[in-house]
Amino acid sequence: MALLLQFILNGIAIGAVYALVAVGYTLIYGVMKFINFAHGDVVMVGAFIFYAASKGGHLGFAGALMVAAIATALFGMLLYLLAYRPLRRATRLAPLISAIGVSIALRGAAVWIFGPEIRSVHVPAVFPSINIFGAVLPGREIEILLITASMAIVLVLLLRHSTLGICVRAVADDREAAEASGLRAELLIVAVFAAASAIGAVGGVMVAASYDLSPSMGTLLGLKAFTASVIGGIGNVTGALVAGVMVGVFENLAAGYLGSAYKDAWALALLAVFLLAKPTGLFAPAASRKV
Amino acid sequence: MRPFVFRTAAWRRALATSALLVVMLSASCYRQAAEQPRQESRSGPIRIGSVLFLTGPAASYGAMQRSAFEIGRDEINSSGGIDGHPLEIIYEDSEHSEPKAVAAVKKLIGVDKVPMILEVTGSGEALASAPVAQSSRIVLLSAIDSSPKLTESGSYFFRIMPSDLFQGRFLSDWGHAMNWKKAAILFVNNDWGVGMRDSVTASFTKAGGTIALTESSADEDLDFRTQFAKIKAAKPDGVFLLLYPQAAGRALKQAKELGVRGPFLGGDALSGSEVGATAGAASDGLMFCQPSKGSGPVFDAFRKKYLDRFHDEPSVYSIKSYDAVKIAGEALRHKGPTTEGVREYLDHLQNYRGASGIISLDANGDIVTQEYDKYVYRSGKFERMN
Numbered sequence: 001m002a003l004l005l006q007f008i009l010n011g012i013a014i015g016a017v018y019a020l021v022a023v024g025y026t027l028i029y030g031v032m033k034f035i036n037f038a039h040g041d042v043v044m045v046g047a048f049i050f051y052a053a054s055k056g057g058h059l060g061f062a063g064a065l066m067v068a069a070i071a072t073a074l075f076g077m078l079l080y081l082l083a084y085r086p087l088r089r090a091t092r093l094a095p096l097i098s099a100i101g102v103s104i105a106l107r108g109a110a111v112w113i114f115g116p117e118i119r120s121v122h123v124p125a126v127f128p129s130i131n132i133f134g135a136v137l138p139g140r141e142i143e144i145l146l147i148t149a150s151m152a153i154v155l156v157l158l159l160r161h162s163t164l165g166i167c168v169r170a171v172a173d174d175r176e177a178a179e180a181s182g183l184r185a186e187l188l189i190v191a192v193f194a195a196a197s198a199i200g201a202v203g204g205v206m207v208a209a210s211y212d213l214s215p216s217m218g219t220l221l222g223l224k225a226f227t228a229s230v231i232g233g234i235g236n237v238t239g240a241l242v243a244g245v246m247v248g249v250f251e252n253l254a255a256g257y258l259g260s261a262y263k264d265a266w267a268l269a270l271l272a273v274f275l276l277a278k279p280t281g282l283f284a285p286a287a288s289r290k291v
Numbered sequence: 292m293r294p295f296v297f298r299t300a301a302w303r304r305a306l307a308t309s310a311l312l313v314v315m316l317s318a319s320c321y322r323q324a325a326e327q328p329r330q331e332s333r334s335g336p337i338r339i340g341s342v343l344f345l346t347g348p349a350a351s352y353g354a355m356q357r358s359a360f361e362i363g364r365d366e367i368n369s370s371g372g373i374d375g376h377p378l379e380i381i382y383e384d385s386e387h388s389e390p391k392a393v394a395a396v397k398k399l400i401g402v403d404k405v406p407m408i409l410e411v412t413g414s415g416e417a418l419a420s421a422p423v424a425q426s427s428r429i430v431l432l433s434a435i436d437s438s439p440k441l442t443e444s445g446s447y448f449f450r451i452m453p454s455d456l457f458q459g460r461f462l463s464d465w466g467h468a469m470n471w472k473k474a475a476i477l478f479v480n481n482d483w484g485v486g487m488r489d490s491v492t493a494s495f496t497k498a499g500g501t502i503a504l505t506e507s508s509a510d511e512d513l514d515f516r517t518q519f520a521k522i523k524a525a526k527p528d529g530v531f532l533l534l535y536p537q538a539a540g541r542a543l544k545q546a547k548e549l550g551v552r553g554p555f556l557g558g559d560a561l562s563g564s565e566v567g568a569t570a571g572a573a574s575d576g577l578m579f580c581q582p583s584k585g586s587g588p589v590f591d592a593f594r595k596k597y598l599d600r601f602h603d604e605p606s607v608y609s610i611k612s613y614d615a616v617k618i619a620g621e622a623l624r625h626k627g628p629t630t631e632g633v634r635e636y637l638d639h640l641q642n643y644r645g646a647s648g649i650i651s652l653d654a655n656g657d658i659v660t661q662e663y664d665k666y667v668y669r670s671g672k673f674e675r676m677n
Contacts, residue, residue, distance in 0.1 A: 006520040006549075014514060116346045116386060118511075118537055120569045129548060135520075138548035211513035211541060212569065214348075255517040261480045261507040263517065 002134030007256040008249055009132070013141035013210075015248020016148035020203035021225030022232065022240040023155065024196035030172035030235045031185075031192045034084070034095050038102035039200060040222015042079065044215065046072035046201025047208040048110055054121055061123045065205050069198040076197025077190050085186075103218075110215035120212035140210045147206070151199060152241050159237060168192060172235065220264060224251075227271035233281030243282065336379040337372070337628045339619065340399030342411040342420070347386035348511065348537045351564045352412055352608055356434065357382065358601050359609040360409070362593065363616030373623045380409065380616075385416050387510075392416035393423060400427045406630045407432060409619045410612065414438030414483040421448045430633045432622075434615035435608050437559070438486040442655045447630075449637045451618070451650050452611055453582060453661035455483070458558055459490025461580050461663045462531060466556060467498050471528040475504040477518055477542065478533035487533040487558055503527050508538065515542040519551045532557040532577070539577075540569025547573040554578065562606055567671035574668040578676070581607050583662040585647040593646040607647070614645035 021043055028036045036042075050068035053059050059067060083102050087094045125139030159165035170178040171185045179185050203225075207217060228247045232239025247267055254266035274281065341360065343353040360380055368377045381403055383395035392411055399405045400423070407430040411420045417436040424431040425445035433441070433450035442454060466474055474495060478484040484507070492502050504525040506518040519542075522530060532539055532555045539561055546553070554576060561579035570577075584590065584607050593613050597605040605613075618640065619633070626632030643650040651659045665676040 003520055003524045006523075007517060010514070010516040010520065117350055118348055120540075122571060129550075136549045140548070207513070214511075216511075217513075252517050256521065259507075260518050260521075261509065263512070263514070264509070 003256070005133055006135035007252045009135050009137050009141070011249030011252035012245055013137075013144055013248070014252070015228075015245035016144050017203045017206045017221070017244075018225045018228045018247050019241045019244025020148055020151065020206070021200050021221060022228035022244045023152075023237055024200040025226055025229040026232065026234055026237055026240040027192050027196045029229070030237075031168060031175075031189050032084070032095075034092070035099070035226070035234075036084075036196075037096065037099040037222070037226075038079070038083075038106060039196070040218035040220075040225065041103045041106040042072065042076055042197050042218070043200040043204040043207075043221060044110060044213070044218035045075055045106060045204075046197070047204030047213045047217065048114060048215075049201070050205040050208055051114075051119060051121055051213055054123065061126075061209070065202065068201045068205050072201035072204075073194040073198040076193045076200075079197075080190060080193040107215050107218070114215065116215060118212050118214040121208055123209050138210075144206045144210065147202065151202065155195075155199070156238060156241075164188075164191070223271070224264075224267045227267055227274070230271060230279070231274050231281050233283045236281065236283055239281060239283035336377045337623060338379045338381055338403060338405055339407050339409050339623075340381045340383060340396075340403060340405040341409045342383045342385050342392050342395045342399070342416065344387050344412050345382065345384035347384075347388070349387050349413075349535055349563060349565070351536070352435070353384070355606050355609045356410065356412065356612040358597065359593075359605065359612035360616045362596050362600065363613050363620070367617070367620035373620065373628050376628075378620060378623070381405065385411070385413065387413060387416070389413075389415050389419040393419050396420040396423050396431075400424070400429050405429070406623070406628045407619065407633045409615060410434045412436070414441060414486065415481050417441055417448075417450075418444065418482050421445055424448065429630050430622075430637065432615055432619055432633075432637065434612040438482045439490060440482060440486060442657050444656075446656075447634060449640075449652060449656035451615055451645075451647070451652075451658050453658050455486045455558070456490050457661050458580065458582075458663065459487055460494045462556055462558065463491050463494035463498060463500070465578075465580065465665065466495060466529055466531070467500060469529065469554070471500060473501050473503045473525075473527050474529050474531060475506070475522045475525055475527040476502055476531045476533060477506045477508065477515070477522065478531075479510055479535055479538060480507040481510055483535075483560070484533050491531050491533070508534070508542075510535070510538070512538065513541065515545050516549060518542075519546050519549045523549060523551045529554045529556055531555075532561070535560050536563025536565035537569060540566045540574065543570040543573045543577060559607065562608075562666065562673060567668065567673075571671055574671055577668040577673075579666050579673070580663045581666060582611070583607075583648065583664050584610055585645070587644070587648075589644060590646040610647045614643075614647050614650060617645065618643060618650070 024039045046068050049071045050064050053067040054064035083098045084095050087098055127139035127142045129136055129138045167183055168188055171188050175185050224247055228244040229240045232243035251263055251267040255263035343356050344350055345353040364378050364380055372378055385392035385395055399408055409432055411417045414436050417433055418440055421431055421444035425447050431448050435452045436450055437452045437455045439454045439456050476488055478488040530553055534542060557579040559581040562581055566574050594605055622633040622636035625636040640652045653659055666673045667676050
């Protein structure tokens with residue numbers, strides 16, 4: 001029983017990270033109808049900015065986290081303007097290929113600047129570990145859960161109730177109609193890129209702080225988060241958040257009871273199953289509920 | 292009639308693409324021409340190749356081995372080189388990747404035309420490279436690879452690191468000596484890890500113990516919490532931690548978070564500096580064994596040179612690497628720098644007095660005996676026990 005609970009807790013903690021990254025895929029898909037396959041590597045960039053800021057800047061955890069989120073937001077905006085915006089009138093395939101190119105370039109740049117080895121950041125957790133019926137929830141994971149939960153609530157409230165959120169949803173629903181009624185869709189897309197990158201960076205920082213970081217960390221993390229965004233119904237933010245946690249729990253249960261050597265394979269098998277059987281995801285959105 | 296001009300964008304793009312292709316093709320031809328072998332000429336240096344972990348998740352090995360190779364190479368060259376030619380080592384980086392190691396070995400054999408390869412680090416890398424060396428009839432002398440499977444890696448493969456069969460037995464005896472009746476194993480799912488798992492399991496159960504749980508992980512896994520949750524539930528007397536240094540560091544950090552106490556007992560890989568760097572204080576109490584460093588005048592002389600030049604105590608990997616490059620030097624001198632001469636020398640290598648002790652190879656190219664020392668981590672650094 002304690003074991004089952006432990007697997008689920010481990011799954012929720014890593015799933016919270018997947019959820020943060022998955023939100024990025026889904027937000028960008030919402031406004032652009034395009035999968036940003038470089039998103040995992042943007043998350044890696046966020047983690048490395050955090051690493052550099054906490055090693056070089058002596059900023060402490062919260063300071064380095066803020067620096068990482070803001071710098072990655074700017075980076076995401078720049079990426080959109082350089083790599084995707086010029087292709088907005090090209091075929092649908094062109095930005096996808098551009099994204100793959102960006103992904104390879106970012107990984108290469110990280111190896112070039114920081115070297116290929118894995119690095120670790122030693123940040124003591126703020127909370128002590130707690131014991132729940134024999135299962136342990138480490139302090140670091142409590143932090144991850146709190147940060148993810150508060151970001152998720154803010155994001156969903158913003159999208160539902162703020163003017164900005166309503167504008168973003170309008171563009172996601174029907175870009176032409178939104179533009180016809182005077183919305184500047186381009187600006188909103190830039191804002192969405194910034195938000196997606198900043199949220200992803202927080203996910204990257206969580207991975208860096210609780211495990212470690214390397215230039216290739218974005219690949220698998222990105223794939224698993226993408227799995228979550230597909231399961232959540234791509235374009236559906238709440239769906240992506242819930243599905244992120246589900247993927248984390250699923251892979252931990254599968255690794256726990258079926259075999260830990262193939263932990264990554266279980267999550268990716270789930271992606272294949274969903275793409276084949278239910279490509280619209282579990283929470284198929286009504287058109288108006290998108291984003 | 293209008294003159295033909297590249298007027299449309301499509302034409303211009305096609306032209307630009309073909310121009311780029313021509314440039315790339317000529318560049319690659321130039322590179323190949325520039326890399327043509329110079330080995331055949333008898334005036335230049337004798338070049339051998341070495342495929343190390345210069346970067347990547349176990350880069351500390353590459354640094355240690357390279358330092359030792361340089362000391363050995365300089366000694367060989369200051370005592371007349373190979374028949375008057377200086378010895379030169381071409382270093383290639385495998386980044387701890389099997390495909391990259393094989394590509395590097397092919398490059399060394401095909402492009403640099405080396406008569407022998409001194410070390411392909413990593414059991415998986417060596418297992419993948421040995422067939423290439425065998426089919427090209429080029430000797431591969433390994434300094435620190437230990438997978439039991441390498442025993443059957445062909446007649447051109449030799450090594451001076453003991454097979455993990457020795458190490459597995461030693462670890463298992465150590466576990467029994469600490470009164471472990473029931474143990475768990477966490478191993479890395481690659482050639483080295485599987486070799487160690489099999490050898491520890493066989494010895495431990497043969498001596499009356501039980502392995503309650505065997506858990507695996509991938510080489511670059513971040514998360515070991517699932518495995519440790521199961522290990523904690525199995526309540527073993529101790530855990531055999533058969534991981535590489537970086538992963539071990541990460542694993543120990545998470546084990547501590549989950550309240551898995553160990554004790555942990557691991558193989559020689561755990562002397563890598565990454566363990567302490569990643570785990571910090573969570574590595575305290577971790578025990579591991581390593582082939583003995585050796586003693587005597589050869590060892591003392593090497594240790595002094597290493598300390599003077601690199602300001603660091605030589606590890607067993609440096610010591611084995613030093614012995615390997617010195618043996619390579621003798622082998623190349625044996626009948627001139629030909630691969631068959633090298634092979635003949637290594638086939639009959641008996642009672643070679645190296646820094647790591649007396650080295651004799653058996654018919655499989657394996658070292659015959661080996662002693663081990665025990666180490667334990669305190670405050671992020673390891674020290675010798677007993």
